[in-house]
Amino acid sequence: MDYRELDTPALIIDEEKLLENICFMQSYADKNHVNLRPHTKTHKMPYLAKLQEEYGAKGIAVAKVGEAEVMADNGLKDIFIANEIVGGAKLKRIRELAKAVDISFGVDSIPQVSMVEEVFEGADKKAQVLIEIEVGENRSGVIKEEDFINLVNHIKKCRNVHLKGIFSHDGHSYGADNVEHCKELFDESQKRTLFFAKLAEELGCKLETVSIGSTPSSMFDFDIMKGITELRVGTYILMDASQGNAIGTYDRCAATVLTTVISRPTEERVITDVGAKGITMQTRNKGICATKGLGVIKGYKDAYIHSVFDEHAIIYNKELRDKIKIGDKLEIIPNHICPVCNLYDKAYLVSHDKVIKEIPILCRGKLT
Known part of the structure; x- marks a missing residue:
């Protein structure tokens, strides 16, 4: 009809524009030799998440445990919850998910990691966590170098928690004055993220993932700096x-x-x-x-x-x-x-x- x-x-989705957007961002990631991990909180549709993977994405990001559960039930196997997950009930659900899929999630404080350590006691797999770095959006994430050092050292002492990497979100790029300002914010965010990645390695943690991303700063072909391993963007697939x-x-x-x-x-x-x-x-x-x-x-x-x-x-x-x-x-x-x-x-x-x-x-x- x-x-x-x-x-x-x-709600209408134009297939031709959808596929053009998917290919555009995948090409940008490939050109810069980083993995693309689309943030599926934008569309909330396993069908589109699978399509993104078919075109080259390495796993997906979600915002909530419930989204991760639905995506896992529908065949998505590599999922990062790009959010701080706090509370025994949610952490137990992640522990259950970890039996069937590759699941990781965000942390930014010692009290949170202590909860994770307790819930994952006796689990077959360690909890896979990424530390969030605050890069200018004024939201969650580690700000002070001292707090990062203490958090990394605390994770190193944990039996049930593995530090997989770090991540940041330059969401303040939405408010950039112009394209040049957007590039400045993007570069500053990358440098700050890489600074903490280097600090983690100096503390003895070899990071698998250094993840960045927001749609505005990914639309203008800005260079992605060496050391970044993953681009994590969401809105690009549908735009607005x-x-x-x-x-x-x-x-x-x-x-x-x-x-x-x-x-x-x-x-x-x-x-x-x-x-x-x-x-x-x-x-x-x-x-x-x-x-x-x-x-x-x-x-x-x-x-x-x-x-x-x-x-x-x-x-x-x-x-x-x-x-x-x-x-x-x-x-x-x-x-x-x-x-x-x-x-x-x-x-x-x-x-x-x-x-x-x-x-x-x-x-x-x-x-x-």
Whole structure:
């Protein structure tokens, strides 16, 4: 069927753009002689994760234990949880996963590692951990050199924990002023990550993995420095309005939300049938990824969602209002695709305007 015949709201994925994006990032990683480990929290679909591996990715990243469990149940065997996992319940689930798949996860403190050591007592395999390095995003991760040294030395004393590597996320690149500034942030993040990698080796730990990544800094063919072993990026596969703004075009945006016009109450206002529960209320407010409004209307210049209610999108654009009628369908390029995917049970894969596959979003709602 023609995808415009679908009931709405519906999450649409353009197959040609999807494959172009997968090949683009795989080529970038291959050119720089690093492994590509896509962060699948973007799409939450085992089908797409397997596709990324088929095109050359070495395993996947996830954000939650629940996502790891779903991916493992669907045949993904090399999984990194790029997050600090704390608490006995979650750690026991990782211990169980480790029986069947290659699973690793993030740490950044001695108390956390002590929990891991306790839970993995008597396990057939040691817990595989990577220390997160804070590189400028002001989120989690080790900041002080002294704390890193103490953490590494603590792990070395553990019977049940193996230090596999380190990782960082230059998420502050989303707010870079321009491409040159993005490169500066990327280079600074790499240097800081490599500094701690060298420090770990000086402490007697040969690291298997030195992992970096964020989509904005991976779109401009910046050089990846020697010593980095892995590129860990997510949004690139589907892209969104913020990433489109960064690269100057929406042509690479593979995902849209199909929505129906349900009201035209004024000469400028248009209402469609998707709201905060279908596109989120997220924005990017500065830098190369800055967005206007809550989502771009595909095919219309300067048309975007001004505001949303739970189930209504509000658009003010006279040109668009004059061209459409009640019952017409529009496509929205979301500002941030990652939370949008988590709002739908399935996505429709489309090729040349025809629906060719329904893809279940099996990791939807896996928040623990």
